[in-house]
Amino acid sequence: MSAMNTVNVELGERAYPIHIGAELIGQTDLFAPHIAGSSVAIVTNSTVDPLYGDALRRALAPLGKKVTTVVLPDGEAHKNWETLNRIFDALLTERADRKTTLIALGGGVVGDMTGFAAACYMRGVAFIQVPTTLLSQVDSSVGGKTGINHPLGKNMIGAFYQPQAVIADIGVLASLPQRELAAGLAEVIKTGAIADAEFFQWIEANIEALNRCDPAALAHAVKRSCEIKASVVAADEREGGLRAILNFGHTFGHAIEAGLGYGEWLHGEAVGCGMVMAGDLSVRLGKLDEASKQRLVDVIAAAKLPVKAPTLGADRYIDLMKVDKKAQAGEIKFILLTRFGDTQITSAPDEAVRATLAANV
Amino acid sequence: MSAMNTVNVELGERAYPIHIGAELIGQTDLFAPHIAGSSVAIVTNSTVDPLYGDALRRALAPLGKKVTTVVLPDGEAHKNWETLNRIFDALLTERADRKTTLIALGGGVVGDMTGFAAACYMRGVAFIQVPTTLLSQVDSSVGGKTGINHPLGKNMIGAFYQPQAVIADIGVLASLPQRELAAGLAEVIKTGAIADAEFFQWIEANIEALNRCDPAALAHAVKRSCEIKASVVAADEREGGLRAILNFGHTFGHAIEAGLGYGEWLHGEAVGCGMVMAGDLSVRLGKLDEASKQRLVDVIAAAKLPVKAPTLGADRYIDLMKVDKKAQAGEIKFILLTRFGDTQITSAPDEAVRATLAANV
Structure with missing residues (x-):
């Protein structure tokens, strides 16, 4: 396993670490400090879940939390209210409470929507970013911009909302299309x-x-x-x-x-x-x-x-x-x-x- | 005109005043300090707009801002995403920018939805509460709770977001149904x-x-x-x-x-x-x-x-x-x-x- 680097985003009480390295998705101890409640909802998409969903669920298993997975359709075209609402539907159906933690497993679209869902669900719950594209590792997982598109403009509806942590696994980039x-x-x-x-x-x-x-x-x-x-x-x-x-x-x-x-x-x-x-x-x-x-x-x-x-x-x-x-x-x-x-x-x-x-x- | 009382909500950089008194809706100078940009969107409902919409628009007229009015259907049954989206549609159609100020003119439903729209539009614009019911004057205009209902729970989707000011006009309460x-x-x-x-x-x-x-x-x-x-x-x-x-x-x-x-x-x-x-x-x-x-x-x-x-x-x-x-x-x-x-x-x-x-x- 290669070395892990950590970049700290200094935002006072909203500060958080970005861990960068190979094979981080499987490391239970990277997730443990950031999950306070009894339940976790992994939000991912239909492309990423088959690739890394099981690895993440295995990493979470030792923590003994209730783990739900919400699988969204893949693509920017789905970055809208209807898809966002599928996250809310799942959280409410599973009775996810204010202490629940969302984990965004995917690229920028999954990260932006999961972050916005976390910002709005019960007026704010915790979330962790696990970006699986180079773009989301370098960009959308840093800075707390979350949101969805509106037919009249991109990212027009959203919030500034910081994650508890970002776990950027370099290993997953090998499977990225050119x-x-x-x-x-x-x-x-x-x-x-x-x-x-x-x-x-x-x-x-x-x-x-x-x-x-x-x-x-x-x-x-x-x-x-x-x-x-x-x-x-x-x-x-x-x-x-x-x-x-x-x-x-x-x-x-x-x-x-x-x-x-x-x-x-x-x-x-x-x-x-x-x-x-x-x-x-x-x-x-x-x-x-x-x-x-x-x-x-x-x-x-x-x-x-x-x-x-x-x-x-x-x-x-x-x-x-x-x-x-x-x-x-x-x-x-x-x-x-x-x-x-x-x-x-x-x-x-x-x-x-x-x-x-x-x-x- | 009776005396005006002001209660200050002490929230550091998010502190704001609540002005309480008779005939405040017509007072231009209460609104002027809280409108920074060139445009204002009044969000109200079909019951309140005929009662107080014109008075508010007259109060704003001397400020020389572009004023849009968004009239929502009245009632808690409409406190949902579809109605919220009518605010976003209007703002984007009018090309409201990040410096725009929303004014919530109505009861708790209008206030909660306008506040949430302000929290989310372009990741946050300014808003002023003008509560027109006793309930919203004493409760929903204080504390920054904004949001909408979900079929599976009330106020499940929302944000903590503070207004620039609350203008509680006691005069309007005389027209309230019992x-x-x-x-x-x-x-x-x-x-x-x-x-x-x-x-x-x-x-x-x-x-x-x-x-x-x-x-x-x-x-x-x-x-x-x-x-x-x-x-x-x-x-x-x-x-x-x-x-x-x-x-x-x-x-x-x-x-x-x-x-x-x-x-x-x-x-x-x-x-x-x-x-x-x-x-x-x-x-x-x-x-x-x-x-x-x-x-x-x-x-x-x-x-x-x-x-x-x-x-x-x-x-x-x-x-x-x-x-x-x-x-x-x-x-x-x-x-x-x-x-x-x-x-x-x-x-x-x-x-x-x-x-x-x-x-x-």
């Missing part, structure tokens, strides 16, 4: 680009190792991404300011996802392409040099992510970006790159945004 | 019974003035009830301990509401009758003297509240109480009265609970 791995690398690349030039260089140098799922490379990428995100979140838990930089690539990316219909492109794919567009806009507004933008595009392409946006029409893109959560009074806020490790949040002239759309679709 | 007034008095009586023997005596002495909507009596009842509840909530925001005493009468009461179907009895009516039952159980378990119990029953009856519970069958009552949010591992927790101003939280032998049910149905 598209899912690339989608996770998009957030790794984003984290380096916005906050740590040295880490960005490391990603450029190690992109092939990451592409072939090298465990040591992945463990470092997850650890460093979590550290960076944890420090940003600790400084700004509820996204009042600094935290918005984590949305680099997301303004364009969310428009791609919403415009195509959720689930058509993976979130990470949309963010990958969204970073190319945000980089282009950064250059167009004189914030970033062309060579840096090219390095950004190159590493995104090397991670096998799309760098050309789907055709939706410029008006539709702009319309979709106006309902972005960062928009204020209808004005779109863009996170622009000024150099690797540094960003600027600003509105942009309509012509520049349209030029970026024209150049990248 | 049943609604009595339902509010149930919570006033509860507050005195559990926390302040002197206030309980005041209620006994002034019950006729309260019944005929005497403004001075109502203003004092609302102020003292809010003060007491505010001090309990400040000590225990998330109901870890002390705050549970506010549920006196609610364990039986929730079972009555759920058993009959939400909306059949008003919440306050169920709590009134629930206090009679909790008082009976307190005597049966040797916690309370018979004379005090009789005083409790007498004042509940004098407030024109039901003192006999509906026939549901003892098994059904017990079943319903086991899904109460206070239950732990299937064991029902009762809040018992030991004397006026003092309570005890405990489980109870099945025979005693059944005897109470038999004696009060």
